[in-house]
Amino acid sequence: MNPTIVSFVYLVAGILFILGIKGLTKPKTAVRGNTLSALGMLIAVVVTLLDSSIVNFSYIIAGVLVGGIVGATMALRIQMTSMPQMVALLNGFGGGASLTIALAEYYSKLGQAPTSFADILTPIAISTSAFGQGAEGTIALISIGLTVLIGAVTLTGSFVAFAKLQELMKKSYGLPGGPIGNAIFLIAALAAVVSLVMNPGNTVAMVSIVGLALMLGLFLVMPIGGADMPVVIALLNSYSGIAAALAGFILGNTVLIVAGSLVGTSGLILTQIMCVAMNRSLANVLFGKMAAGGETVDADEIYAGKVTSAQPDEVALMLEMAERVVIVPGYGMAMAQAQHAVRELADAMEAKGTEVEYGIHPVAGRMPGHMNVLLAEAEVPYDKLVEMDRINPTFEDTDVVIIIGANDVTNPMARESEGSPIYGMPILNVDKAKNVVVIKRSLSPGFAGLPNPLFAMDHTLMVYGDGKKAVIEMTTALNQA
């Protein structure tokens, strides 16, 4: 196939990816955008398959079959509550694909592969010019080294993120020395990249980059706790895009660069949004613990004798009188699979003329937009899902706020208590509402490990128990009233 035509088709594919993301700026155009993006992928792949350098189709057919079956099975069977796990895996596969492409390119230029352990240790005589003329050879080697590094970190980091989300790994392990230990691994890996660029036949350097980067990925993510996963997933998403863009530099491929940099910026912007929503720096999420607050707050002191509990049918009476109700969901709603029950409760209230909206904190759930997808699955119209900045001014005119499975994002200490570790974090100002109902198993603290003074306020009622069961009982009582 004529290289001019190939480049032109890649340009069209790039435009379709851009239009695809543009479609995602509105729910109405989003499906069309996704289809355009998929069309771009299809033409890019088809025109590549016509390339004359492809002579052996058996590996391609095998890979496409295996990948297609695995991908389709995952996509069609995954539950919406488990979307963070799926995205974590896809991030990892993206990093893995860039890693293996860079390795394939390296060994292809080398013209030979190690067949024994001794081969790995024996440097091969090859000059930089095998990778390109003059500076091009150097830059190709830098790109190969960095793609391998970022791809490998993304691969193992994402698998740890998956294990944490799936609750296969509950404890947090880290390197001794924390960020210093990680920095040593990173510097060692970068030194191996430099060594590879100086002497491209030094296969030990290549093997070292792979090994060090795979371990760095593990150690970076292992110490990070579950509620910080939205940041980690967004960051790894970004890495997978950067790795793809770097692979584009290795192959001199324009569409890889365009697509990879779009994905890279997307992940970075989401990372930034998540960090702002937690009032923490990226470094703090990655390496810090939640800052140990000045004075330790005694939970018993806050709660003693001040917490009022209620039964679901008492809440139903209150809901019957309410004109405006806001539902605040958190990860607990996903855990209890209560999204359908919540929507039925909202339906029952709306049938009685009550206005119902949902207040969504940016870090509610385990990934950006997690709550929105769960509620959309339960057929809640998207215009009822209101983001924090728009819902906050409305709480004063709200009769009842129902909090299900959320905790830290409603804690007024973030607004008032200056010594508190979460001070300054933007929260949903639910305490401004006339009544607050908290559905929760117990008074146990959230991820930040802090007591929530909201639970002890005079206008707050605690409904203890399983979220789904409590909501269903409220709906039943409301329908009978």
Added chain:
Amino acid sequence: MEILILLLALFVLSLFLGVELITKVPPTLHTPLMSGTNAVSGITLVGALLAAGSDSSPILVNVLGFIAVTLATINVVGGYLVTNRMLAMFKRK
């Protein structure tokens, strides 16, 4: 070298374009955005196909290419399908 400068220009302009586009995506669609960009990053399939199908002497290149094709295809097929599944839920009203 001139080609490298052109590729670098393309990279930098794409980053700016990415910022302009992504900041306009509403929080409601952030999960589909992530799975959709997973699918887009499957564009590495293009590079993977060239490696897997090449007529190169070390067989290792084809094997690495096969792994890359498999992983990138999972991203493409899985990413687009699951994004479509989610977006269809947002569309109905």
